[in-house]
Amino acid sequence: MSNPSVGxxxxxxxxxxxxxYILPALNHIARSPTNDFEKAPGIDISYRMGIHTATYDYFTTLRDGTPGTYPTATVAASGRERQMVRGADLYMHLDQFFADLVRELHLGAPEDDTTLIQYLVPCFKRYTVSAHSINRLLNYVNRHYVKRAVDEDKGWLTLGDMLDTVAKSIQDGGGVTREEILKKLKRxxxxxxxxxxxxxxxxxxxxALAELCAEAASPLDRVVTIEALALRRFRTEFVEPLLAAPKMRRRKRAGAPSVAKPKMGxxxxxxxxxxxxxLEVQGVDQVTRRGLASDLDEMLFAVGVHNTHSLRKKLKTLARDLPS
Structure with missing residues (x-):
């Protein structure tokens, strides 16, 4: 994809x-048809450099008094705070981009359960290649905004996650200095x-891979790298709706006596x-079944579904027991 003219x-x-300026590149990387799941569609080097430069300038050039550039509450803020605002607004746009993209993929899923996995596995492979490419393209967002947000305790693991540990230290008369807290957070x-x-x-x-999965497993309000942001949205907008069990509603007639019913699955x-x-029926090639089970388990791992989940346990058993 060539560099678009901006005059x-x-x-x-x-x-x-x-x-x-950025969106056409994101759409080209993530939405262009391709049969190569190992490499995302490329963009011209001049366009890539233009995106790097524009992103850098957006973060580092502060225009005091420019109408509409900053929210009213931040006009008088320090340069550091205004740079964080600029990082947050672009970050939110990227999060929404991935959410919309994954919802499109979810809507395109076949209604037949027998073909769902064959759709899901290559779909995820294409998506992860795109996410990795976009992460590299906009790495300055990671270096500028994400790193600073993590330093300000807004990352995937925060001090709030350690409240019980810190409280126990206080009760036990242990050290609660800043250094002690930082050591506990590191552990x-x-x-x-x-x-x-x-x-x-x-x-x-x-x-890096383990931390990427931990980031993808984090709640939506945590600031994570762009690649983890994409994986997290695949979990929340595609995988979790597929894992959710349908709700069952029972209507009881007025005045009807309560009768114990046998437990049902x-x-x-x-x-x-x-x-x-x-994967569990006869008639499917065993090598194919093993490959699908392994690929599906890797997908769940990548998007932040822990190995204690019942489906991941089942997939690991299938992948282990079936011949390669």
């Missing part, structure tokens, strides 16, 4: 101008990352039903 307009002049962070497969002595790549989510239909 004399300055893409970094405002959020609408910057977003209008807590490592404990959480180990829940996503990291082990002591692991490589930096393994550490609870309804299962659509993704669980799809696994049962495709």
């Amino acid at each position: 004399s307009a300055n893409p970094s002049a405002s959020l609408p101008a910057l977003w209008g 807590k962070r490592m404990q959480e990352i180990k829940k996503w497969g990291y082990q002591d002595g692991g490589s930096p790549e393994q550490l 609870l309804p299962e989510g659509r993704l669980v039903r799809a696994v049962q239909k495709v």
